[in-house]
Amino acid sequence: MNAAAEVRRHDDADVLVGDVASALLDRIESAQARGEVPHIGLTGGSIAEDLHRELARRAPDSSVDWSRIVFWWGDERFVASDSPDRNALQAREALLDHVAVDPAHVHAVPGSDEVATAEEAAEAYSATMRSEGAGFFEVLMLGIGPDGHCASLFPGHPALEARDAIAVAVHDSPKPPPDRVTLTFEAMERCRAVWFIASGAGKAEAVARALADEGTVAETPARGVRGDETVWWLDEDAASAL
Ligand SMILES: O=C(O)[C@H](O)[C@@H](O)[C@H](O)[C@H](O)COP(=O)(O)O
Numbered sequence: 001m002n003a004a005a006e007v008r009r010h011d012d013a014d015v016l017v018g019d020v021a022s023a024l025l026d027r028i029e030s031a032q033a034r035g036e037v038p039h040i041g042l043t044g045g046s047i048a049e050d051l052h053r054e055l056a057r058r059a060p061d062s063s064v065d066w067s068r069i070v071f072w073w074g075d076e077r078f079v080a081s082d083s084p085d086r087n088a089l090q091a092r093e094a095l096l097d098h099v100a101v102d103p104a105h106v107h108a109v110p111g112s113d114e115v116a117t118a119e120e121a122a123e124a125y126s127a128t129m130r131s132e133g134a135g136f137f138e139v140l141m142l143g144i145g146p147d148g149h150c151a152s153l154f155p156g157h158p159a160l161e162a163r164d165a166i167a168v169a170v171h172d173s174p175k176p177p178p179d180r181v182t183l184t185f186e187a188m189e190r191c192r193a194v195w196f197i198a199s200g201a202g203k204a205e206a207v208a209r210a211l212a213d214e215g216t217v218a219e220t221p222a223r224g225v226r227g228d229e230t231v232w233w234l235d236e237d238a239a240s241a242l
Pocket residue numbers: 043044045046047048075076077087142143144145149150151152175
């Protein structure tokens with residue numbers, strides 16, 4: 001498992017974030033040069049926030065056409081859409097509010113002020129993905145938790161077993177808040193590239209388990225993710241147990 005995963009090591013978190021930002025901007029530029037409108041999957045968490053800020057900082061010097069990108073999220077916390085807990089709000093404040101996106105191309109998971117349950121939010125998000133034909137993200141970015149979770153796929157949770165679904169509800173998440181919506185493994189498999197981004201010694205053991213020859217997806221959900229291309233972007237601390 002994960003035999004095809006590529007590992008890219010970086011001296012520290014700043015270099016890591018800078019390299020991911022360059023690679024993402026290059027990838028978007030190439031897709032746009034081919035006449036495509038790439039679909040990009042954003043994630044939540046601390047390293048993602050640093051990346052979003054770095055992308056906003058570099059935006060004026062890049063030739064990316066931000067209005068020709070479709071934005072999605074790999075997972076979302078099921079709270080009110082203006083809650084600071086929302087991955088979408090974090091991405092808006094750090095990146096999307098600072099670049100010329102087309103609001104019609106930004107597809108956040110509905111919040112608890114918009115639909116009644118996380119199940120409804122997952123269904124609505126899946127329906128939007130189907131109607132937008134968003135099967136193939138150019139890049140889906142993911143963080144990893146110290147327990148090996150990615151997006152909102154947590155060890156031992158029923159969402160790991162979801163079949164024939166794009167996005168599903170998650171309850172009792174060990175990382176607060178408890179109610180969430182996540183893409184399924186099946187949806188992630190259709191991405192052209194999945195990029196894990198991890199920084200810090202707290203992630204080292206989970207990263208090593210995700211990339212080990214032996215182990216289970218139930219224990220380390222990140223083992224279950226494979227895009228056509230899977231890249232692990234790590235700083236030395238996160239790579240220290242490999
Ligand atoms: O909603 C979330 O919290 C996430 O999408 C989650 O999967 C996150 O990416 C990892 O937990 C890493 O988060 P940190 O970078 O903050 O450790």
